[in-house]
Amino acid sequence: xxxxxxxxxxxxxxxxxxxxxxxxxxxxxxxxxxxxxxxxxxxxxxxxxxxxxxxxxxxxxxxxxxxxxxxxxxxxxxxxxxxxxxxxxxxxxxxxxxxxxxxxxxxxxxxxxxxxxxxxxxxxxxxxxxxxxxxxxxxxxxxxxxxxxxxxxx
Numbered sequence: 635x636x637x638x639x640x641x642x643x644x645x646x647x648x649x650x651x652x653x654x655x656x657x658x659x660x661x662x663x664x665x666x667x668x669x670x671x672x673x674x675x676x677x678x679x680x681x682x683x684x685x686x687x688x689x690x691x692x693x694x695x696x697x698x699x700x701x702x703x704x705x706x707x708x709x710x711x712x713x714x715x716x717x718x719x720x721x722x723x724x725x726x727x728x729x730x731x732x733x734x735x736x737x738x739x740x741x742x743x744x745x746x747x748x749x750x751x752x753x754x755x756x757x758x759x760x761x762x763x764x765x766x767x768x769x770x771x772x773x774x775x776x777x778x779x780x781x782x783x784x785x786x787x788x
Contacts, residue, residue: 636692675693693716
C-alpha cells in the first residue's frame with residue numbers, strides 16, 4: 635500500500651484527510667472529533683530503521699497494544715516506532731503489498747485506541763447503590779431504623 639492508497643482508504647473508512655503540520659511530506663492522521671492522532675506517515679531514511687538499503691522509505695506509525703507490538707517488531711516490515719513512544723506505537727513500512735491487510739487492521743485498532751472515551755451517563759440517584767427511583771435502600775431498612783442511604787448501616 636502506498637501513501638496515496640492509504641490516504642484514499644482513510645478517507646473512505648474514517649472521513650479524515652491527512653494533515654501536513656510540518657510543511658513537508660510527513661502527514662498526521664487525526665480524529666475529526668477529538669483531534670488525537672491515530673496515525674502518522676513519515677519519510678524515513680532506511681538506515682535509521684536498521685535496513686541495509688540506502689534511500690528514503692515511507693512508514694506508517696500506529697498506536698497499538700504493547701503485547702502485539704512486541705510480537706510484530708521482529709517481523710519484516712515492522713519497526714520500533716520512529717519518533718514516537720516505542721512501547722505504544724509501531725512503525726510499518728509502506729509499499730509492501732503483503733502488509734496491506736495488516737496495515738488496515740492495525741490502523742483500525744489505532745483508530746479505536748485513540749477514539750474519544752465513552753463516558754457513562756451519571757445516575758440520577760443521589761447515593762451509590764440507590765436505584766433510579768430512590769426506593770431500593772429505603773425498602774431494605776427495617777421499620778423504625780435509620781439508614782444513611784449510602785451503605786447498609788441501620
